[in-house]
C-alpha cells in the first residue's frame with residue numbers, strides 16, 4: 001500500500017519589490033522631501049527681511065557653485081532629485097496601499113489609537129493634495145501662469161509672492177495646505193518609527209518629538225507668510 005505523504009506547504013511567492021524595500025524607499029524619499037521643504041521654509045523666511053534679501057536669495061539659488069558649476073546647475077540637479085524622489089515615493093505608497101487592501105480583505109485594522117487612525121486615513125488624500133499644491137505652486141511662483149501675467153515679473157520673486165498671496169483664495173489654499181503637509185509629515189515620521197521596530201520608550205519619545213517639531217516649524221514658518229500678506233504686514 002502506498003501512503004501519500006504531503007510535502008511541505010508551498011510558500012506564497014514574495015511580491016517584488018518586497019514590502020521591506022518599498023518601505024525603505026518611502027522613508028528615504030520622504031526624508032529627502034522633508035529636508036527640502038524645511039530648507040525651503042528657512043529660505044522663505046528671508047521675506048521678513050525685505051524684497052532685496054528675498055530676491056537675492058532666489059537669485060543665489062540659481063547661481064550656487066557658479067562659475068565652477070554652470071548657471072542653474074545645482075538647481076537642476078536638485079530638481080531631478082526631487083522629481084525622482086516624488087515619483088518613487090508616490091509609486092511605493094500606491095503599491096503598498098493596494099497590497100494592504102488585498103491582504104486585509106474585508107477586515108479593518110483595530111486597536112489603533114484614534115489620532116493615529118485619523119492620521120493614517122489622511123495620508124492618501126493629503127499626499128494627493130501635496131502633489132496638486134506643488135503643481136499650482138510652480139505654475140504660480142516659478143512659471144507665473146497663475147499670477148496675472150501683467151503682475152508677474154521674472155526675477156522679482158518678492159513682488160510675485162506678494163501679488164499671489166494678496167488673493168484671499170490663494171492665501172487660504174497655501175495656509176490650509178501647510179496644515180495637511182504638517183499632518184502628513186507627522187504621521188509619516190511616526191510610521192518610520194514603526195517600520196524601524198524601535199521599542200525603547202525614550203527613543204520613541206525623542207523621535208516623535210523631533211517629528212512634531214519639524215512639522216510645526218514648517219507649518220508656522222510657511223503658513224505665516226500668506227497670512228501676513230493678507231494683513232498687509234508684508235507688502
Ligand code: HEM
Nearest residue numbers: 037040044058079134137141142157161174222223225226
Ligand atoms: C508659504 C509657503 C511657500 C512659499 C512662500 C514658497 C515660495 C517659493 C518661491 C518664491 C519659489 C520660486 C522661486 C523662483 O523661481 O524665483 C518657490 C519654488 C518652489 N517651491 Fe515653494 N514656497 C512655499 C512652500 C513650498 C512647499 C510646502 C513646497 C513643497 C511641498 C514647495 C516647493 C517648491 C518647489 C519644488 C519650487 C521650485 C524650485 C525650482 O525648481 O525652481 N514650496 N517657492
